[in-house]
Amino acid sequence: MQRARTEQDLHPIHVVIVEDDPCFSDALSKVVREAPDMRLAGMASTRADGLAMLQGPPADVLLVDLGLPDGSGIDIIRAAAQQWPSCSIMVSTNFGDEMHVMQSIEAGAAGYLLKDSSPAKTVDEIRSLASGGSPISPLIARQVLERFRQGVSGSSTATSAQAAPAGSESTPLSAREKEVLDLITKGFTAHEIAKLMQLSHFTVRTFVRRIYTKLKVTSKAEAIYEARTQGILAD
Secondary structure: OOOOOOHHHHOOEEEEEEOOOHHHHHHHHHHHHHOOOEEEEEEEOOHHHHHHHOOOOOOOEEEEOOEEOOEEHHHHHHHHHHHOOOOEEEEEEOOOOHHHHHHHHHHOOOEEEEOOOOHHHHHHHHHHHHOOOOOEOHHHHHHHHHHHHOOOOOOHHHHHHHHHHHHOOOOOOOHHHHHHHHHHHOOOOHHHHHHHHOOOHHHHHHHHHHHHHHHOOOOHHHHHHHHHHOOOOOO
């Protein structure tokens, strides 16, 4: 006896992923494949391949990273908004600064997630996006609200003009980032920190990348030195 076809079978959410981090990409594609109401319609790891995929049949949801090895994911968002007008676009990135957020939204993104969410949580946000929602990480939502609170113009020109000088200044670490950095200073590994903070190791890696970006360093030793120099960590 054949099982009756459900709405999930008839109208699954077709998802395309543009992500250059192989670990995050593998984990995300795995949970999308396992979701009963989703179909993985395509994957790319570069800007060029992402743009090439837009020549094919449109997906329902495009999940795109911004920091791609050959350019910005914002170019893919802008092109997808033109070539796949019915597709809902969501950013999944480590960039949480105002310039990237506003440029992505202006290009056509309807959702913006930092990579501090687990892949399983991201799947829930994909469902929300496909249902007409606009998932936004709490940190990003706070930035957007603050922007409106300050009455700042929403034009991209103004955004860039304001964001550029801000990027040249040191950005304070969040409480969670300080906590991660403090544990790094004490010699804990990423997996040990994940266990202590009850986070996934993906999330811990995301915190580490954001710490490096904010402190403008490329190693743990440099991060510890810079944090102590700036008074973020005690000597």
